[in-house]
Amino acid sequence: MKKHFLAAGFALLSAMMVALVAPMQSSNSSNTIQISHQVNQLYVFGDSLSDVGNVFHATGRAYPPNPPYFQGRYSNGPVWVEYLASELALTPEQNTNFAYGGATIGNGGINGIPNLLAQVNSFTKTHRQVNPNALYVLWAGANDYLHGATTNPKVLSDSLSTAIQSLSKAGAKKILVANLPDLGKLPSTNNSSYSSALSSLTAAHNLSLAKSLNVLKQELGSDTQIIELDVYSLYQQAITDPAKFGLTNVTSACLNNAASCSNPNKFLFWDGIHPTTAAHQILAKTALKALNTKLSLPPRSEVLR
Structure with a gap:
């Protein structure tokens, strides 16, 4: 597969996203207490899926536009790491977020946005001794493939x-x-000529990542406890059995030509790429379940509520 093939594909994807935005200028259960101990x-490192406003503030509150996006999030509400922090009973002062929308894993970054490796390096250079009781979250890679920055998953897993x-x-x-979720099954890519290529890259990326971990x-x-969050399987389950998650539309974007649907909580996707805040809640509960399992905590009855 040629790099320029995906680059051309992303050019189309970018055009779609520009067309989309151009018109727009805990619970206190015992398990939460145990895990919070x-x-x-x-600490969060990543891209738009975890960005809580870093790009928004860097662009003078211009992007992503508010409304229809929610206060600098690439969604219609809080994103998953915010819900996870709430589940862990953490205060805003206990959260530090380095994620930037558009961030890649490596390859020097795009448009001056610090990539994930740069985010981590910046943090460790100023924190020679870090908190051993903190949770460090890493999630990126979609932009590397969507932008055509690489077609070699090993490069990303190594980074x-x-x-x-x-x-x-x-x-x-x-x-x-x-x-990563299946990048060939996003609303902006699902019916494209490069959908199959992106699906193949996603599978290769996840396999390479699993081996590296x-x-x-x-x-x-x-x-050192490495907790894996299987977003790919979660998305597959949601697409196969949306009713299990309280969803009715798992293929289309709620936000369409600056107008949003009337029932966003029933949609998996907010725009052509990013999930709704309802889907972010599902992600957070799945992450909490993974933490409970890895940290040997009792299963929480509300995790998959």
Whole structure:
């Protein structure tokens, strides 16, 4: 597969997104208490799926436009790491978010946006000793493929491994790493000529990431806990059985030509790429379940409520 093939595909995707935005200028259960004893701070590194307003403030509150986007989030409400922080009973002062919309994993970044590796390196350079009781979240990679920046998943998994090793060396003990949903099944790509290519890249990326994480688990030992968040399987389940998650539309974007649908909580996707805040809530509950399992906590009855 040629790099320029995906680059051309992303040019079309970008045009679609420009057309879309151009017209627009806890619960207190016992398990939450137990897990909050083990996690007392949250650090987030990633892209638009985790950005809580970094691009918004960097652009003078111009992008993503508010409304229809919610206060700098690439969604119609809070994003998953905010819901997760709430589930962990963390205050805003206990959350630090380095994620930028448009961020890649590596390759120097796009349009001056710090990539994930740069975000982590910036953090570790100013934090030689980090909080061992914090949870460190890493999620990126979609932009690398959508932008055609790479077609080599190993390059990205190696960069992610470097980021994890850097955090571990600084003292991080709990690291949550998410894989990618099927990039060929997004509203903006599903009916495109490059849908199949993106689906293949997604599968290759997730396989390479899983292998890298297995190696890291052996190298770092049990002292460093790497928690995997299987976003790919979650999206597949939602698309196959939307009613299980309270959804009715898992293929179309709620936001269409600056107008939003009347029932966004029933949609998986807010725009052509990003999930609704309802889907972000599902992501957060799935992440909490993964944390409960990895940290040997009792299963929480409300996780998949």
